[in-house]
Amino acid sequence: MILRGRPFFLLWICLGLGFLFSRVAVSQIQLGSRISVGENNYWVSSNGDFTVKFYNRSNGHSAGIHFNSLSVPPSGQTVVWIAGGDLTVGEGSYFELTKKGELVLFDSLVGAIAWTSQSANSSVTSAVLRDNGNLVLLNRQNDIVWQSFDTPSDTLLPGQNLSSSQTLRAASGNSVSSYYSLRLNKLGQLQLKWESDIVYWTSGSHSESFLRAVLSPDGALQLLDQNSKSVWSVYGDDHNESDVKYRILRLDVDGNLRLYSWIEAARSWRSGWHAVSDQCNVFATCGLNGLCLYNSSGSAVCKCPFTLTSDVNAKCLVPYQHNCRSGSSMFAYNHTFLYGVYPPNETIVHSSLLQCKNLCQENPLCTASTFTNDGSGQCRLKQTRYISGYLDDSVSSTSFVKRCSDPLAVLPVSPKPPPPSAKNSQQKQSHKFCIPCLIGATGGTIGTFLIFQIGVAIWFYFIRNSFRPKAASAYSGPLPKSFSMFPYLEIREIAEDFKHQVGPMTFKGMLHNKLPVVVIALNATLEERKFRSAALVLGSIHHKNLVKLEGYCCESGHRYMVYEFSKTKTLLKCLEDPKMCTRLTWRKRMNICISVAKTISYLHSGCREFVSHGNLNCETVLLDDCLEVKVIEYGLGCLEASIDGGCAEMDVRDFGKIVLTLIGGLEHQDSVECTYKHWSESQFDRIVDKRMGSGVDTDELERSLRLTFWCLQVDERMRPSMGEVLNVLESALGVDSPPPPFAARTPQPKELEEPSESNSAA
Numbered sequence: 001m002i003l004r005g006r007p008f009f010l011l012w013i014c015l016g017l018g019f020l021f022s023r024v025a026v027s028q029i030q031l032g033s034r035i036s037v038g039e040n041n042y043w044v045s046s047n048g049d050f051t052v053k054f055y056n057r058s059n060g061h062s063a064g065i066h067f068n069s070l071s072v073p074p075s076g077q078t079v080v081w082i083a084g085g086d087l088t089v090g091e092g093s094y095f096e097l098t099k100k101g102e103l104v105l106f107d108s109l110v111g112a113i114a115w116t117s118q119s120a121n122s123s124v125t126s127a128v129l130r131d132n133g134n135l136v137l138l139n140r141q142n143d144i145v146w147q148s149f150d151t152p153s154d155t156l157l158p159g160q161n162l163s164s165s166q167t168l169r170a171a172s173g174n175s176v177s178s179y180y181s182l183r184l185n186k187l188g189q190l191q192l193k194w195e196s197d198i199v200y201w202t203s204g205s206h207s208e209s210f211l212r213a214v215l216s217p218d219g220a221l222q223l224l225d226q227n228s229k230s231v232w233s234v235y236g237d238d239h240n241e242s243d244v245k246y247r248i249l250r251l252d253v254d255g256n257l258r259l260y261s262w263i264e265a266a267r268s269w270r271s272g273w274h275a276v277s278d279q280c281n282v283f284a285t286c287g288l289n290g291l292c293l294y295n296s297s298g299s300a301v302c303k304c305p306f307t308l309t310s311d312v313n314a315k316c317l318v319p320y321q322h323n324c325r326s327g328s329s330m331f332a333y334n335h336t337f338l339y340g341v342y343p344p345n346e347t348i349v350h351s352s353l354l355q356c357k358n359l360c361q362e363n364p365l366c367t368a369s370t371f372t373n374d375g376s377g378q379c380r381l382k383q384t385r386y387i388s389g390y391l392d393d394s395v396s397s398t399s400f401v402k403r404c405s406d407p408l409a410v411l412p413v414s415p416k417p418p419p420p421s422a423k424n425s426q427q428k429q430s431h432k433f434c435i436p437c438l439i440g441a442t443g444g445t446i447g448t449f450l451i452f453q454i455g456v457a458i459w460f461y462f463i464r465n466s467f468r469p470k471a472a473s474a475y476s477g478p479l480p481k482s483f484s485m486f487p488y489l490e491i492r493e494i495a496e497d498f499k500h501q502v503g504p505m506t507f508k509g510m511l512h513n514k515l516p517v518v519v520i521a522l523n524a525t526l527e528e529r530k531f532r533s534a535a536l537v538l539g540s541i542h543h544k545n546l547v548k549l550e551g552y553c554c555e556s557g558h559r560y561m562v563y564e565f566s567k568t569k570t571l572l573k574c575l576e577d578p579k580m581c582t583r584l585t586w587r588k589r590m591n592i593c594i595s596v597a598k599t600i601s602y603l604h605s606g607c608r609e610f611v612s613h614g615n616l617n618c619e620t621v622l623l624d625d626c627l628e629v630k631v632i633e634y635g636l637g638c639l640e641a642s643i644d645g646g647c648a649e650m651d652v653r654d655f656g657k658i659v660l661t662l663i664g665g666l667e668h669q670d671s672v673e674c675t676y677k678h679w680s681e682s683q684f685d686r687i688v689d690k691r692m693g694s695g696v697d698t699d700e701l702e703r704s705l706r707l708t709f710w711c712l713q714v715d716e717r718m719r720p721s722m723g724e725v726l727n728v729l730e731s732a733l734g735v736d737s738p739p740p741p742f743a744a745r746t747p748q749p750k751e752l753e754e755p756s757e758s759n760s761a762a
C-alpha cells in the first residue's frame with residue numbers, strides 16, 4: 001500500500017467501500033502478495049482503470065488483467081490479458097508474486113503450478129500494474145524484467161507492441177485453443193490465420209525491415225519501422241475523437257480483428273473498424289456449426305441447410321457417408337459457396353454446372369461440390385464431411401451436397417425424454433435411439449470413415465496443401481507455451497535418474513519450474529516422425545479431464561512422454577480399496593461413466609483431428625480426491641500398435657468394460673457373458689456391486705447395461721459411437737435391447753429396422 005495522498009483518496013472514492021473489506025494490494029505489488037479464487041481480492045493500477053483478478057469461465061477460473069468493473073461493467077468485455085494464454089484453474093487456486101519475484105499461477109485442484117513468469121532468478125524487487133494495463137516486474141535498477149505486454153492474449157492495448165515473435169490468439173469458447181491468430185509475417189505484413197496455414201486477411205505494406213504493430217492512443221492500428229515511423233495504418237471511424245475513454249484492438253472469437261472504443265455515454269464498446277469487412281469471409285467462422293449467412297437484420301448467423309436437426313449447436317455434417325448402402329442423390333443449393341474444413345483441400349476441375357454435379361455423384365469419395373459460376377468454370381470437389389461456406393443472393397456459386405438414400409438413423413432428440421421404463425413403452429418408442437437401425441443405415445462404413453479421419457489427421461501434419469501454396473514450414477498451431485521437447489539428458493534430470501518408479505515404465509519427477517510430472521518411457525523403436533507429430537497433436541489438446549501432456553523426448557533410442565502429475569489414484573486402486581469403494585455410490589459411478597464418455601468423445605470428435613485413446617482401462621482412468629476423472633496416456637495405444645483403423649470402436653469396447661466394472665465391481669469384469677445372462681433374466685442383484693449399498697437407479701441400470709452390451713459387441717461395426725454413448729448415458733437418447741455381445745452376427749437391415757421389443761423389465 002504505497003500510494004498516499006490524493007491518488008489514494010481518489011481511489012477510495014473510485015472503488016467504493018467494498019474495498020475496505022477485501023485484502024487488496026494497490027498499484028505497487030509487494031513480493032509475497034497473493035490473490036485467490038473465491039476471495040474477491042485484486043491488484044489495481046494507480047489510476048484505478050485496471051485490475052488483476054480471477055474471473056469465472058465456463059471450464060474454471062482464469063487470472064487476468066481486466067478493466068476495472070466500475071469503468072467497464074462486467075457485462076461488457078473486460079479482460080485484456082490472461083495468465084498463461086488461455087489457462088483455467090480450479091477452486092482454491094491462487095496467483096502470487098512470490099518472495100523470489102516470480103509470478104506463479106498455482107492450481108490447487110491439481111496441486112501444481114500451472115504457469116509462471118520464470119523470473120525467479122532475475123532479482124525482481126517489485127511489481128506494478130501500470131496505468132496502461134501493463135503488469136511489469138522490475139529489478140532494483142527499475143529495469144523491466146518481465147511484462148504482460150510481451151505475452152499478449154487476444155487484446156492489444158494502446159502502447160503495447162506486437163512484434164514478429166508475438167501472436168494474438170482469439171479466446172476460445174471451449175477447452176481447445178482457438179484456431180484464429182494474428183501475426184506479423186516475414187514480409188512485415190499483419191496476417192490473420194486459421195490453423196497454421198490458411199491466411200484469410202493480410203494488411204497492406206511490406207518491408208523487410210524490423211516492424212512492430214501498435215495501437216496508437218488516438219485509435220489507429222499502425223505498423224512502425226525501427227525509427228518508429230508509420231509504414232502502414234488503419235484508423236477507426238472515431239479516431240482522434242476525444243470522448244473515447246478506452247481503446248483496444250481485439251481478435252474476436254469469430255476470427256475478425258476489430259478496433260473497439262469505449263463509449264462512456266452508452267457504457268458500451270463500439271467497433272470502429274474490422275479487418276474482414278464481410279464476416280462470412282472469415283475462414284470457418286461458423287466452425288462446425290454450419291454456413292455463414294446474413295439474416296434480415298444484417299447480422300452474420302450460422303445455419304446448416306443440409307441436416308434435419310434443429311439444434312443450432314449440432315455439428316453441420318454432409319448427410320452422406322462413404323459406403324452408402326442404398327445409393328445417394330445430389331441436392332442443389334443455389335447462391336451457396338461451400339469449402340471443406342478438416343481438411344480444407346479440394347480438387348478443382350473445369351466443368352459445366354451439370355458435370356460438376358455428376359462428377360461428385362459418380363465419385364464415391366466425393367461428399368459435395370461447388371460450381372463457382374463466376375466465368376472461371378471451376379468445379380470444386382470435396383471429400384470431407386466437415387463443410388463450411390457462405391450463402392447469399394449475391395453469391396453466384398451453386399453447390400451440390402450428396403445425401404444417402406438410407407433411412408435416417410438417429411431421431412431428433414425431444415426436449416424432455418421420459419425415463420425409459422417398461423410401463424410407458426408406447427411413449428418410449430418415439431424417443432428410442434435405435435442402434436440396430438443405425439447399423440442398418442451405416443453398416444460397415446464407420447471403419448472406412450475412421451480410416452478417412454485418421455488420414456485427415458496425418459494429412460494435417462505431413463502433407464502440404466494442394467491448392468493453397470502457403471504451406472507452413474513447421475507446425476505452428478496453438479501449442480501451449482509450456483509444451484516442450486526435452487533432450488534425453490534433461491529427461492533424466494526431470495525424472496531424477498528414474499529413481500522414483502510409480503508404475504510400469506512410469507517415473508515421478510519434476511520440471512525445472514518445480515512442476516511435478518510423470519515421465520512415461522515408450523517403445524524406443526517408434527518411428528520418429530510419427531512419434532513427433534503425435535506428440536505435437538497430443539500436446540495441443542486441453543480438457544479438464546485429460547492429464548496434460550507437458551512435453552516429450554524423441555532422440556535416437558529414446559521415446560518419452562512427460563505428463564503433469566496430479567494427486568490421483570487409478571480407478572482400479574479405488575475399486576480395490578474398501579474405504580474408497582463406499583464413497584463410490586451409484587450416482588458417483590454414473591458420473592464417472594459420463595465424465596469418461598465425455599472425455600473420449602472429446603478426443604474422438606472435439607479435437608482438431610481424430611484422436612483415439614487406444615488403451616482405455618481402469619488403470620488409465622484416474623480419480624482425484626474429489627472423485628473427478630482424469631484420463632491419462634491418451635493417444636499412445638494406437639501409436640504403439642500402429643493400428644490403421646477401428647481405433648474408435650476399440651475405445652468404445654474398452655469403455656464398455658469400464659462401465660461394467662463400475663457397475664459390477666472387479667469380480668464381474670471378465671464375465672460379460674454371465675452378466676448378460678443375469679441381465680436377460682432380470683437378476684440385477686447378481687450384477688450390481690454390493691458395496692455400493694442402496695441408491696441404485698433401476699432405470700438407469702437397465703439403460704447402462706444395454707448400452708454396455710452394445711459397446712461390447714464382437715462385431716465392431718455394431719458398436720455405437722462415443723457421442724451416441726454419451727447421449728444415452730445422459731438420457732438424451734434411448735437404447736434398444738442388445739443381442740448377446742459374444743455372438744458375432746451380420747446385421748440384416750430389414751430385421752434391424754424394427755426396434756426389437758424389450759424383453760426385460762426394469
Ligand SMILES: *[C@@H]1O[C@H](CO)[C@@H](O)[C@H](O)[C@H]1NC(C)=O
Binds near residue numbers: 056
Ligand atoms: C464464480 O464461481 C464461484 C464458484 O465457482 C461462485 O461462488 C461465484 O458466485 C461465481 N461468480 C460469478 C460472478 O459468477
Ligand SMILES: *[C@@H]1O[C@H](CO)[C@@H](O)[C@H](O)[C@H]1NC(C)=O
Binds near residue numbers: 121
Ligand atoms: C535459478 O538458479 C538456480 C541456482 O543458480 C538454478 O538451479 C536454476 O536452474 C535457475 N532457474 C532458472 C529458471 O533459470
Ligand SMILES: *[C@@H]1O[C@H](CO)[C@@H](O)[C@H](O)[C@H]1NC(C)=O
Binds near residue numbers: 149159160161212
Ligand atoms: C515497444 O517497442 C519499442 C521499440 O522497440 C520500445 O522502445 C518500447 O519500449 C516498446 N514498448 C513496450 C511497452 O515494450
Ligand SMILES: *[C@@H]1O[C@H](CO)[C@@H](O)[C@H](O)[C@H]1NC(C)=O
Binds near residue numbers: 240
Ligand atoms: C486530431 O485532432 C486534433 C485537434 O483535436 C488535430 O489538431 C490533429 O491534427 C488531429 N490529428 C489527426 C491525425 O487527425
Ligand SMILES: *[C@@H]1O[C@H](CO)[C@@H](O)[C@H](O)[C@H]1NC(C)=O
Binds near residue numbers: 295297299300
Ligand atoms: C439476426 O441475428 C441477430 C444475431 O443473432 C439477432 O439478434 C437478430 O434478432 C436476428 N434478426 C432476425 C430478423 O432474425
Ligand SMILES: *[C@@H]1O[C@H](CO)[C@@H](O)[C@H](O)[C@H]1NC(C)=O
Binds near residue numbers: 334
Ligand atoms: C436454383 O436455380 C435453378 C436455376 O436457376 C432453379 O431452377 C431452381 O428453382 C433454384 N432452386 C431454388 C431452391 O431456388
Ligand SMILES: *[C@@H]1O[C@H](CO)[C@@H](O)[C@H](O)[C@H]1NC(C)=O
Binds near residue numbers: 346383463
Ligand atoms: C487432400 O490432400 C491429400 C494430400 O495431398 C490428398 O491425398 C487428398 O486426395 C486431397 N483431397 C482432395 C479432395 O483433393
